[in-house]
Amino acid sequence: MSDYNFAYLDEQTKRMIRRAILKGLAIPGYQVPFASREMPMPYGWGTGGVQVSAATLTPDDTFKVIDQGADDTTNAVSIRKFFEKTAGVATTEETSAASVIQTRHRIPEDELREDQILVYQVPIPEPLRFLEPSEVETRKMHSLEEYGLMHVKLYEDIAKHGAIATSYAYPVKVEGRYVMDPSPIPKFDNPKMEMAGIQLFGAGREQRIYALPPYCQVVSLDFDDFPFEASKADHACDMCGATDSYLDEVIMDDAGNRMFVCSDTDYCASRRKAGHVGAQGTPFEEDAA
Amino acid sequence: MDADVLKGGFADAPIEAAHAFRAAMTAIARPGKIETLKGAVPPAPMSVAAGTLVLTLCDPDTPVFLAGEWDCQPVRDWIAFHVGAPIVSAAEAMFAIGDWAGLAPHTQFAIGTPEYPDRSATLIVECDALKADGAVLRGPGIKDTASMGLPEVDAFQMNAMLFPLGLDFFFTSGDQVSALPRTTKVEAA
Secondary structure (H helix, E strand, O other), X not given: OOOOOOOOXXXXXXXXXXXXXXXXXXXXOOOEEOOOOOOOOOOOOOHXXXXXXXXXXXXXXXXXXXXXXXXXXXXXXXXXXXXXXXXXXXXXXXXXXXXXXXXXXXXXXXXXXXXXXXXXXXXXXXXXXXXXXXXXXXXXXXXXXXXXXXXXHHHHHHHHHOOOOOOEXXXXXXXXXXXXXXXXXXXHHHHHHOXXXXXXXXXXXXXXXEEEOOOOOEEEOOOOOXXXXXXOOOOOOOOOOOOOOOEEEEEOOXXXXXXXXXXXXXXXXXXXXXXXXXXXXXXXXXXXX | OOHHHHOOOOOOHHHHXXXXXXXXXXXXXXXXXXXXXXXXXXXXXXXXHHHHHHHHHOOOOOOEXXXXXXXXXXXXXXXXXXXXXXXXXXXXXXXXXXXXXXXXXXXXXXEOOOOOOOOEXXXXXXXXXXXXXXXXXXXXXXXXXXXXXXOOOXXXXXXXXXXXXXXXXXXXXXXXXXXXXXOXXXXXO
16 A cells, blocks of 8 residues: 555545535536645546546546556556555556546547446537636626527538538537536537446546536537537448447558558457457467557 | 544555545435445444545535534544544535434535535435435436435425536435435435
């Protein structure tokens, strides 16, 4: 065991975060202010998500961290190690084996169960912030349910581009009341937010926590004649052949060759283990990598 | 001061509080679901579950209101020693503890403001027993419908109409807890 308090934060800080989480769950989509602490990592590296995870974890949990779907990127590896050291929790890369999943900008492809908790790292929690810079004003807009400006923004997308061009951080309305920023997940993931697990959102620099209870109504904003569409690259994964997963485009050389691969590394690896092979893939070998 | 008030806290605060919070969070995220909540041994009449909630969520930053029989010297001393929360009047409280009758009128508590609906009280309602059958619940956290025994229905219907303002409720009995956030729509069975 390390010399840190369990899960790094002191108990009074955790109580404050826990109270914010409970109010967040009671008022889905509403951003609860909290006294965000300085963490041993820079803002933008998931300090909000880390604080929410620290307040949520118990020693019995199995913890998974993904960054843009991947378990093996710097951000994911360092946060996983942080909680291995400070909370002594078990960690995993398998979505189905995890009880708490901290994520940056993706929802895992595998459907989450009732006993799983998804913690999002959020950069800018306020969906109206780029339309209205004043916090006083946006807070008033939320209190009055004045979301016309957001529809104007989506309309301007259509006027300029012929379609709603917003492809990530696509605004949603929760339980017919609060417009919420789902964090910069691709809009492909928006429909997954009506899930069986609890979803918690932490924004460290902006000092906000918000939450979605299970089976909460989450509607992506749209128009009758321009309905919401959960889009992805029109391709199959070149490694595992999946046609239903969100894809990253990888540039292979200077000649314009490219390859599409699942952004969810665990999903791709488990499909390859099961024998699926994509157009540019090779059969899975245990000792490869 | 009685030496007994020094007892009954968490033996291993970080770990027990983490487990207790997960039970409380599951309860409020899934209205009607009954969870086990233990660790604290508060003086009578406070239940183990209510005492554990107090240790997990309250501290010097959270004014607490004690209603009826719960407003007694042993409980006040126990909260003062273990939690350090100020004991205040109903209108100023972030947390209120008591039985359903003692907490009346339920309009005396803070329901938040339109701009800060989170600045509302959480009521910890002590019950003789938690029943899984009773009123029909619908809303966030519930797949289709759930049910739970409630002391009455009207008060919770009124509360839900205030959304996004309103009160949030924990119900405690022995070492069991269930919850009803303001989002839940309640109908008599």
